[in-house]
Amino acid sequence: MTYVVVENCIKCKYMDCVEVCPVDCFYEGANMLVIHPDECIDCGVCEPECPAEAIKPDTEPGLEKWLELNAEYSKSWPNITVKREGPPDGKEWDGVAGKLKYFDPEPGTGD
Ligand code: SF4
Ligand code: F3S
Numbered sequence: 001m002t003y004v005v006v007e008n009c010i011k012c013k014y015m016d017c018v019e020v021c022p023v024d025c026f027y028e029g030a031n032m033l034v035i036h037p038d039e040c041i042d043c044g045v046c047e048p049e050c051p052a053e054a055i056k057p058d059t060e061p062g063l064e065k066w067l068e069l070n071a072e073y074s075k076s077w078p079n080i081t082v083k084r085e086g087p088p089d090g091k092e093w094d095g096v097a098g099k100l101k102y103f104d105p106e107p108g109t110g111d
Contacts, residue, residue: 001042001057001058001059002035002037002038002040002042002057002058002067002070003035003040003042003044003046003047003055003056003057003058004034004035004037004055004056004057004058004063004066004067004070005017005026005032005033005034005035005054005055005066005070006054006055006056006063006066007054007066007099007100008052008053008054008094008095008099009032009033009050009052009054009055010031010032010093010099010100010102010103011031011032011087011089011090011093011096011099011102012051012052012054012086012087012090012091012093012094013031013032013033013086013087013090014050014051014052014086014090015033015080015083015084015086016049016050016051016083017033017046017049017050017055018033018080018081018082018083019049019081019082019083020045020046020049021045021046021081022041022043022045023039023040023041024079024081025039025040025074026046026079026080026081027073027074027077027078027079027080027110028077028078028079028080028107028108028109028110029073029077029104029105029106029107029108030104030105030106030107030108031087031102031103031104032103032104033080033108034069034070034073034074034077035055035070035074036070036071036074036075037058037067037070037071037074039074042057044057051094052094052095069103073105076107077107077108077110078107078108078109078110078111079110079111080108080110080111081111082111
């Protein structure tokens with residue numbers, strides 16, 4: 001199994017999660033992060049760190065789409081291990097439904 005980043009990360013991108021991962025397996029897109037499913041050691045440390053509750057174990061039902069997205073984009077987006085300032089309007093997007101349509105496939109800057 002692995003942990004996956006899900007919809008509520010989009011446009012919130014708080015980045016608290018990257019600081020705690022012991023294997024540095026977060027990858028940065030323009031407006032969300034993903035976890036590399038083959039690198040994640042399932043420690044679960046990042047899950048409670050996300051203020052947006054956007055990190056879930058893939059054992060939760062209905063996350064197939066997100067697991068696929070994490071697997072696909074972690075191959076090409078840059079690695080991120082250091083928290084930066086998130087988007088200035090990040091908090092306004094926290095909990096907004098239907099954010100998948102705002103997903104940006106462009107890579108972020110990474111560390
Ligand atoms: Fe990293 Fe552990 Fe979170 Fe996996 S579960 S992404 S290894 S902190
Ligand atoms: Fe996203 Fe939560 Fe990390 S909003 S960037 S998964 S702390």
